[in-house]
Amino acid sequence: MQIFSTVAELRAFAEATRCAGHRLGLVPTMGALHAGHLQLVAAARAECDAVVATVFVNPTQFNNPDDYRLYPRLPQADTDLLAAAGCTAAFLPSAEEMYPQPALLRFDFGALERVMEGAQRPGHFNGVATVVSKLFHAARPHRAYFGQKDWQQVAIVRQLVADLSFDLEIVAFPTVREADGLAMSxxxxxxxxxxxxxxxxxxxxxxxxxxxxxxxxxxxxxxxxxxxxxxxxxxxxxxxxxxxxxxxxxxxxxxxxxxxxxxxxxxxxxxxxxxxxxxxxxxxx
The missing domain is CATH 3.30.1300.10 (Pantoate-beta-alanine ligase, C-terminal domain)
Structure with missing residues (x-):
């Protein structure tokens, strides 16, 4: 498995994959991987020729600084799991790499984001849309895989793809649960x-x-x-x-x-x- 830390490396990989006529699947994650993430990788492997997973704790989607600070970060364990799961490549950028300058663009998803998570976490979906847009531009996937546990996020990303005419398909994979029903997170x-x-x-x-x-x-x-x-x-x-x-x-x-x-x-x-x-x-x- 190849490991990239820069957008330029990811873009070069995506371009080579597409030029070879291969279908590319993208699995965006914030790391601390569990079986739910690995199910997304497995789904992508079944439907695509190459799979890239991203591991990036995106600061712009956290409205609580403590939540961002305490979010689990396990890069070595994550890359080991992705390699074992058959990922073609992993992208682990720094915050400075993803945001060389503060993003000024602001997204407004209307009624979709004025309820539930959007109401409780002001600015959250602006951060999600910003980082997802950056990843879509860099990785140029044919399909991108998201977990259904974040259903509102899936709806927001689908709206983003439709509004900005990204040439890709969003795949929502059913929530993976522990034996007692707790959604994996x-x-x-x-x-x-x-x-x-x-x-x-x-x-x-x-x-x-x-x-x-x-x-x-x-x-x-x-x-x-x-x-x-x-x-x-x-x-x-x-x-x-x-x-x-x-x-x-x-x-x-x-x-x-x-x-x-x-x-x-x-x-x-x-x-x-x-x-x-x-x-x-x-x-x-």
């Missing part, structure tokens, strides 16, 4: 034993809410029940629980036939912020 490494024991309640609440949606329980009632359940969870501070249209991300007052529903939440567990979601595609909603 690099942040899980920071959970205390007590917080880790409480964490499965997040997915349990989502699963219960999904069952209610399939039964036709009104969205407001589904949300209220989930909020009440999680309020009783020891060590869990819920930031939001949303019952939303899966495409527009807007809160639902009622279900519409043929429209998928997404249930999203964010919660603090002992100082570690986790997000999760479940899609409900019952034909009756």
């Amino acid at each position: 690099s942040r899980n490494r920071r959970l205390s034993p007590a917080a880790r024991a409480a964490a499965p309640q997040l997915h349990q609440a989502l699963a219960a809410a999904a069952a209610q949606v399939r039964q036709g329980v009104p969205p407001a009632q589904v949300q209220a029940q989930a909020e009440a359940t999680l309020a009783q969870g020891p060590g869990i501070t819920l930031e939001y629980f949303a019952v939303a249209d899966a495409a527009t991300l807007q809160p639902l007052a009622a279900y519409a036939p043929g429209r998928a529903v997404v249930l999203c939440l964010a919660a603090d567990l002992g100082g570690v912020r986790l997000i999760d979601n479940v899609m409900v595609e019952d034909e009756r909603v």
